[in-house]
Amino acid sequence: MRLAFSFTRWWGVVMKEFLQLRRDRLTFGMIVGIPVIQLVLFGYAINSDPKHLPTALVLGEQTGFTRSIETALHNSEYFSLVTAADEQEARTLLAQGKVQFVVSVPQDFTRRLLRGEHPAMLLEADATDPTATGGALAALQGIVASAASRECRGALAFLRGKPDPFQFIVHRLYNPEGLTHYNIVPGLMGVILTMTTVMMTGLAMTRERERGTMENLLASPVSPLEIMTGKIVPYIFIGHVQVAIILLLSFLLFDVPFLGNPLALYVAALLFIAANLTVGVTLSSFAKNQLQALQMTLFYFLPNIMLSGFMFPFAGMPKWAQAIGNILPLTYFNRAVRGILLKGYSWTDLWPHLFPLLIFCLVVMSISARFFKKTLD
Amino acid sequence: MTDPAIDVKHLCKSFHGRRVVDDVSLTVGRGEIYGFLGPNGSGKTTSIRLMCGLLTPDKGSGTCLGFDILQESASIKRRVGYMTQRFSFWEDLTIRENLEFVARLYEMDRRRETVDLAIENLGLQGRANQLAGSLSGGWKQRLALAACMLHKPELLLLDEPTAGVDPTARRDYWEELHKLAAQGISVLVSTHYMDEAERCHKLAYIAYGKLLATGTAQEIVASQKLFTLAVRGDGLAALAARLEAMPEVAQTVMFGTALHVSGTDESALQGAVNGTSSGYEVTPVETGLEDVFIYMMNHSRDNFGARP
Numbered sequence: 001m002r003l004a005f006s007f008t009r010w011w012g013v014v015m016k017e018f019l020q021l022r023r024d025r026l027t028f029g030m031i032v033g034i035p036v037i038q039l040v041l042f043g044y045a046i047n048s049d050p051k052h053l054p055t056a057l058v059l060g061e062q063t064g065f066t067r068s069i070e071t072a073l074h075n076s077e078y079f080s081l082v083t084a085a086d087e088q089e090a091r092t093l094l095a096q097g098k099v100q101f102v103v104s105v106p107q108d109f110t111r112r113l114l115r116g117e118h119p120a121m122l123l124e125a126d127a128t129d130p131t132a133t134g135g136a137l138a139a140l141q142g143i144v145a146s147a148a149s150r151e152c153r154g155a156l157a158f159l160r161g162k163p164d165p166f167q168f169i170v171h172r173l174y175n176p177e178g179l180t181h182y183n184i185v186p187g188l189m190g191v192i193l194t195m196t197t198v199m200m201t202g203l204a205m206t207r208e209r210e211r212g213t214m215e216n217l218l219a220s221p222v223s224p225l226e227i228m229t230g231k232i233v234p235y236i237f238i239g240h241v242q243v244a245i246i247l248l249l250s251f252l253l254f255d256v257p258f259l260g261n262p263l264a265l266y267v268a269a270l271l272f273i274a275a276n277l278t279v280g281v282t283l284s285s286f287a288k289n290q291l292q293a294l295q296m297t298l299f300y301f302l303p304n305i306m307l308s309g310f311m312f313p314f315a316g317m318p319k320w321a322q323a324i325g326n327i328l329p330l331t332y333f334n335r336a337v338r339g340i341l342l343k344g345y346s347w348t349d350l351w352p353h354l355f356p357l358l359i360f361c362l363v364v365m366s367i368s369a370r371f372f373k374k375t376l377d
Numbered sequence: 378m379t380d381p382a383i384d385v386k387h388l389c390k391s392f393h394g395r396r397v398v399d400d401v402s403l404t405v406g407r408g409e410i411y412g413f414l415g416p417n418g419s420g421k422t423t424s425i426r427l428m429c430g431l432l433t434p435d436k437g438s439g440t441c442l443g444f445d446i447l448q449e450s451a452s453i454k455r456r457v458g459y460m461t462q463r464f465s466f467w468e469d470l471t472i473r474e475n476l477e478f479v480a481r482l483y484e485m486d487r488r489r490e491t492v493d494l495a496i497e498n499l500g501l502q503g504r505a506n507q508l509a510g511s512l513s514g515g516w517k518q519r520l521a522l523a524a525c526m527l528h529k530p531e532l533l534l535l536d537e538p539t540a541g542v543d544p545t546a547r548r549d550y551w552e553e554l555h556k557l558a559a560q561g562i563s564v565l566v567s568t569h570y571m572d573e574a575e576r577c578h579k580l581a582y583i584a585y586g587k588l589l590a591t592g593t594a595q596e597i598v599a600s601q602k603l604f605t606l607a608v609r610g611d612g613l614a615a616l617a618a619r620l621e622a623m624p625e626v627a628q629t630v631m632f633g634t635a636l637h638v639s640g641t642d643e644s645a646l647q648g649a650v651n652g653t654s655s656g657y658e659v660t661p662v663e664t665g666l667e668d669v670f671i672y673m674m675n676h677s678r679d680n681f682g683a684r685p
Contacts, residue, residue, distance in 0.1 A: 012481025016470065023469050023508075216465040218431055220482040221454045 009222045013230025017204065021234055027200065031238050035192050035245045042188055043181045043254050049135045051077045053100040056084040056093050060107035065151050069121070072147040073103065078136035094126055100133065101125050114156070174342045182257075185250040186341045187310040189243060190333040193269070194276055194304050195297075197239050201280030202293035204231050210289045224369065232277045239273035240266075259344030268336040268350065271357040275329040278361055282368035304330045332356045381406050382532045382563035385439030385446065388427050390420075397423045399586035401437075405532075405565055405579075410558050412577030413567035416674055420586040421567040422462055425534050428565070429459050442531055455483065458525030462536040464517045466524060468510025472501055475509050476524055483528035495523045515546035522553065533557065535566040539573065551576050571667045582670060584677040598669050603627065604643040605664040606650050607635040610657035625649040630671055639668050 021027060055073065059066055073079040079101065084090040090102040104122040112119040123140065125133045175182045208214040217227060243265075250256040279300060287293040305311060307325035314325060325331045336353040339345035383405040390398040398420045405411040413421050426432040428441055430450025438445070444452045466475045476495055480488040496505050499519055509520060518538055525533060533554075539547045551573065554564055558578075566577070574580055574594065581591045590597045608616065613636045617629040620638055625645040630637045640646030650659055 006484055008481050008484045012478050015481075016467065016474070016478045019474055020467065020469050211468070212461060212463045212465045213467055215431065215461050216459075217482075219429060219454060219457075219459040219461075220479070221451060221484070222482050 004223065005225060006221075006223075010226045010230045013222065013227055014233045017231055017234040021238075030196060030200075031242060032245065034196055035188075035242050036249065038188055038192055039185065039246060039249050040253070042184050043250075046180060046184055048131055048180045049178055050132055051135070052080040053078060053132065053136055054098065055079040055081050055101040055103060056090040056099045057081050058084050058087055058090050058102065058104040060105055061109060063110040065110045065113065065147075066105050068147045068151050069105070069143075072143045072150075075146070076136075076139050076143050078139050079103075091124075094124060097126065099126075101136065116158075181254045182342060183338065185246075185254050185256050186337045187334050189246045189269075189337050190272065190308070190330045191305060191310055192242060192246065193239055193273060193333075194330055195301060196242065197235050197273055197276040198280040198283070198300060199294065199297045200238070201232060201235055201277050202284045202287065202297050203290050204235075205281060205284030206287050206290045206293040228281050228368065232274070232281065235277055235280075236270070236273050239276075240269065243269045256341060258341050260340035261346075264345065264347060264350055265337065265340045268333060268340065268354060268357070271354060271361065272329055272333040272336075275357050275361045275364070278364040278368060279329075282364055282371070285368055285371045304328050307331070309334050326356075327360075329357050329360050380440070380443050382409070383411075383428055383439070383441050383565060385428060385441075386437055388424065388434045388437035388439065390423055390427060390432060390434050396586050398427065398434075401583065401586075401588050403581060403588070403591070405563055407531075407563050408558055408561045409578045410554060410564045410566065410576070412574045412580040413565060413583065414569070414574055414580060414670065415567075415583035419584045421583060422536055424583065425459070425536050425565065425567065429453060429457050429534055431459075455528070456530055457532045457534060458528070458530035459534045460521050460525045460536060460538055462540065464521060466509055466517075466521060469508060471506045471508055472496065472499075472512075472520060473505040475520070476527060479524045479527050485528060491527060495527055499523050515542045518542055518546070518550065522550070526557070531562060533562060533564045533566075535564065537567050537569065539568065539570065547573070571665075571670075574666055582673055584674050587677065589673050589677055594666050598664055598666060601664075601669045601672060602641055603639045603664045603669060603672055604641070604646055605637050605639045605662050605668055606646065607632075607637055607660050607662045608650065608654055608657050609635050609660075610654070616654055616657070619653055620650065623649050623653070628668075628672055628675060630668060632667075637662070637665075637668055639664060639672060 057070065057073075070081065074081060082093075082099065084093060084102070087104060090099070090104070093099045094102050102122075102124040104124070106119070106121070109119050109121065123137075125137065127133050172178060208217060247258075247265075251258065280297070283296040283300065284293050287296055303324060307317065307321055308314075308328050308330035309325065310330065314322065314331070317325065332353040336345070336350055339349060339353070343349070381404050383403060385404075386402045388398055388401045389396065401420070401424055403411075403424075413424070415421050423432065427434050428439070428446060430441075430446060430453050433447065438447065440446065441453045442456050444450075444456075446453065467478070470478065473492060473496065476492045477488060480492055485491055496502055501516075501520075509517065512520060522535075522538065525535075535554075539550055542550065547570070554566070555576070558564055566573075568574060577594075579591070579593055580597055582589045582597065590600055592600065610616075613631065617631070617636055620626045620629050620636075625640050625642065626638055626649055627640045628638075630639075638646065638650055640649070647661075
């Protein structure tokens, strides 16, 4: 076979895709709508460090000390206190999910404390969702310390106990306030690009087959390479429009910092979009119709969203899951984008996350060129 | 007119173990309109796709415009205009955009002029910016033909181009085909219509993947050696049922007010018909193409039915 690439033919395919895209209102709406909706939902609605969790307080006694604990719980911002009459009622509230925590202070707590008996309070947590309780439980130690330091003064100073022999100093780098949306919003860029670009190219190819126009293309001198690359180009353009929308919104709505090089982000996005498009084209050479292409997109999308480190910490996954995550382009793109935006990555920092994308593109592209059906067999 | 436009031998193609095209050999001369007939699912479309390189044959060989159909499909594609059975241009592009895209695909020079001319020839100047999907069936077919002709092919492969098109549009379409043939363009056209078959220079009849007859209309009619009587009168349906049961009668076909009764033995047929249809008007008529095709189709089905 002659390996001829004609620019005229290729440009014809590109122009045709753009024209068809322009007339497809729904797809156009998707290009703009999906980034905006996802960004607003994820950015505003998701918080992995929830505060003001409803907490039932069961007080066996009312003393200055218990009031102090109440204040300390309140001041931590993790607990929003409601008073429960007794243990029984508090348990019911917990079971019904109306409160996240129950804090019980036993009857003679203050007396035993003053005697130096080292009394205990009980905190019961609805731990079905670890994310919901994690932050609050981690804050408990500080709450005890703060209440104790306020109450155990003067003659009671002996109750305070000795300070720890050494301590940790914690610096939260790149996201000092631990804001979830600093992590989520840059991550969303890759997720949105994966979703829209894979799906759109998958549909673009199968649409030709479903409408019978593929037969016409195959009967003409246009080569598979020209068809595939020509169909990809408009979506590279669209991908960049989406990147621009996401960046603009993340800046305007969420104040996400942009410490790195915009050009680096552009290059990373280009590679990542290309990787997704090759996947889309490949899926479409296996799909018989548009519905199948959509179903395959979902199959591809799920591991990407779960195992790429977008939703759950990559380091926390078992080895096999990390191995899968390591072949997904979204994994690398997430690291690259978060690095560029939050850590101010330089090109050398970025390279380890870029070259896997490049390899992915080349491998998938050769697979899809291999399976593209040049005849109707 | 040196080599033929199409010259294929012993083409075979199976899908999922089913022989769709079985040992088809065909020669189409230059400037010839070659009709390709046969019932639905007989392998017409598959044969056409084999000839233009859209499918690779399991067995067989041949040339199309002098190029090998197995090796040189790229060269064939440049010189052949293939019109699919279903409208296969882009319904969400306008007429002009469709033609411009095709012109680019064939890397034509002076595309704008060519496209303008094609639109003018179609008589669609005022509607060039209309979406192709909004055209009526007849206009779609004309647009498809214009698009196939855009790159000035030497051979046209037309797969049921006039299916679902009204008679006037069909007549215009065929006039166009004859004009093209007069310019030396070869045409292979599949059809179900007998009037169209009679407008072809040569015909091939295919059923169940096998080529049953080739030649001019007269040759095909003559080859089957059928004799036909036209019977007129009342209650022809009941008479047809009675005649069908007789061994001398090969088939009966209703043509408007007349019942065509055909058989292979002239005197036996005459005797059988005269014996059954007293009170009816019986006249010998020339066996038509349609009688012959129906006869061949029934015959081939019998042959195939006997096979395990």
